[in-house]
Amino acid sequence: MVQSSDQIKYNVYNxxxxxxxxxxxxxxxxxxxxxxxxxxxxxxxxxxIDAKVDANAKLICREQAIxxxxxxxxxxxxxxxxxxxxxxxxxxGDTLEENQVVFEAHGNxxxxxxxxxxxxxxxxxxxxxxxxxxxxxxxxxxxxxxxLDTRKTIPGLRIAQKYAxxxxxxxxxxxxLFDGVLIKENHIRSxxxxxxxxxxxxxxxxxxxLLEVEVENITGMHEAIGAGAKRILLDNFxxxxxxxxxxxxxxxxxxxxxxxxTIDSLRQIALTGVDYISVGALTKHLRAIDFSLxxxxx
Numbered sequence: 001m002v003q004s005s006d007q008i009k010y011n012v013y014n015x016x017x018x019x020x021x022x023x024x025x026x027x028x029x030x031x032x033x034x035x036x037x038x039x040x041x042x043x044x045x046x047x048x049i050d051a052k053v054d055a056n057a058k059l060i061c062r063e064q065a066i067x068x069x070x071x072x073x074x075x076x077x078x079x080x081x082x083x084x085x086x087x088x089x090x091x092x093g094d095t096l097e098e099n100q101v102v103f104e105a106h107g108n109x110x111x112x113x114x115x116x117x118x119x120x121x122x123x124x125x126x127x128x129x130x131x132x133x134x135x136x137x138x139x140x141x142x143x144x145x146x147x148l149d150t151r152k153t154i155p156g157l158r159i160a161q162k163y164a165x166x167x168x169x170x171x172x173x174x175x176x177l178f179d180g181v182l183i184k185e186n187h188i189r190s191x192x193x194x195x196x197x198x199x200x201x202x203x204x205x206x207x208x209x210l211l212e213v214e215v216e217n218i219t220g221m222h223e224a225i226g227a228g229a230k231r232i233l234l235d236n237f238x239x240x241x242x243x244x245x246x247x248x249x250x251x252x253x254x255x256x257x258x259x260x261x262t263i264d265s266l267r268q269i270a271l272t273g274v275d276y277i278s279v280g281a282l283t284k285h286l287r288a289i290d291f292s293l294x295x296x297x298x
Contacts, residue, residue, distance in 0.1 A: 020172050022071075022159050030160060031075045034118040046110040055109035055295050059120070061096040062290035066134045068092050068164045069126035073103070076119040081111030093130075093167050102291065109295070116293050124288040125157065126164040132286045133168025136266055136279055145270035145277060148173045148256070152280035161283045170282055180210030182233070188213075194220055198227035212256070218245050225253050234274065235259050242272035 061067075067090050077084040084107035089100070096102060105112050136147045149165040149172055151158070162172050174180030183197045191197035198213055205211050212231040213224045218241065221232050234245055236259035249255055256276040257269050269277055 020159065020163050020166055020175070022163055026159050027072055027075050028079075030122070030156070031072060031079055031118070033156065034122060035076065035079060035115075038118050039114060043110070043114040046113045049109050049113065051108075051110060053109045054107060055112055057105045057112050057116075057293055057295045059102045059105070059123075060292045060294060061098070061100050061102050062292060063098050065096045065127050065289040066130040066168050067094045067096050067102065067127055068130035068167045069123040069160075072122045072126065072160070073119045076122065077105065077107075077112075077115050080115040081108055083107050084111055084115070096127075096289075105293075112293075112295075120291050120293065122160075124291055125154070125286070126160055127289040127291075128286040129161050129164035129283055130168035131289060133165040133170040133282045135263060136282060137169030139263065139266045140270050140277075143267075143270045145274055146171045147266070147282070148276050148278040149282045150278050150280045151176065152284040154283070165282050168282075170279075171276070173278055174210055181205050181212065182210075183213040185214065185216070185235075194223045195227040198224055198229045202228050214258075217241075218248060221245055221249065221253075225249070229253060231256065233258055233278070239268055239272055242269065242274055246273035 070088060070092050074086055077086055084105055086103050086105050088103045090096065090102065133147070133149070140147060147170045149162055149170050151174070153161045158176065162175060166172055174182065181201050183191075183194075183201055188194050188197050191200060194213060194215065198211075201211055201213075210231065211229065212233055213229045214233040214235050215221045215224055216235055217237075221234065224232055231254040232245075232249075233256045234242060237245060237257060242255075242257055246255060254276070255274045256278055257272070257274045258278040261269060261277055261279045261281070266277060266279070
């Protein structure tokens with residue numbers, strides 16, 4: 001289970017070593033957006049319930065999953081009604097079993113009903129991300145290769161999803177365009193060559209910032225290394241090509257494989273000896289976890 005840590009600077013090397021812990025402000029921002037789009041000018045249906053009625057509710061997970069999003073859910077209920085009490089049976093990173101009670105909520109019935117969908121929407125998405133990341137991470141048990149997330153996240157959920165990927169057992173790549181350089185095909189075309197792009201990036205990039213270059217063949221890898229690149233993304237290489245790249249690299253650069261990676265191909269890619277495998281599916285192909293909130297009889 002991933003342990004909490006203090007908020008860290010967005011340096012990709014630190015992020016890979018520590019869990020990316022969202023700040024209270026980041027959690028509050030997402031919660032406000034979620035509640036604003038759902039409640040609008042007011043919850044018309046909840047108004048049918050007597051304002052003085054209290055309720056006890058329980059959230060049930062309908063399938064096995066990795067729990068993620070506890071602090072967001074707490075923040076949703078607190079934003080709607082600070083008097084709602086939420087008691088959890090687990091914490092982020094725990095495995096949920098089918099039909100397990102995840103939490104119980106006690107408080108004003110109207111408030112719980114108003115907060116219900118926003119809380120579940122966040123929880124089902126982050127738990128889905130963590131669960132998908134875990135499916136991939138466990139495939140690499142016993143190997144030195146680590147699975148990485150990408151920037152292919154749901155708009156507005158970047159920090160939350162990257163936290164969830166880490167909770168599930170994956171590692172974080174760069175957070176955004178601001179904390180790392182990844183020189184890709186179109187950057188290379190615009191710069192004129194791999195060598196020119198790498199040398200320009202080295203001159204412009206602050207020390208200890210991720211600087212990586214994507215290449216399409218082993219010749220490109222050698223050109224990147226020759227220009228000073230210390231991390232290479234091997235894009236859409238076959239497994240034989242990856243193994244050859246690892247051999248010819250001779251440990252000079254950190255190697256990352258990427259491109260059409262699936263759960264079925266992951267371990268064979270890792271066995272070529274690459275250091276990392278980046279997988280967009282962790283955050284963009286996730287399936288929301290099935291949660292159900294049920295009220296006990298009044």
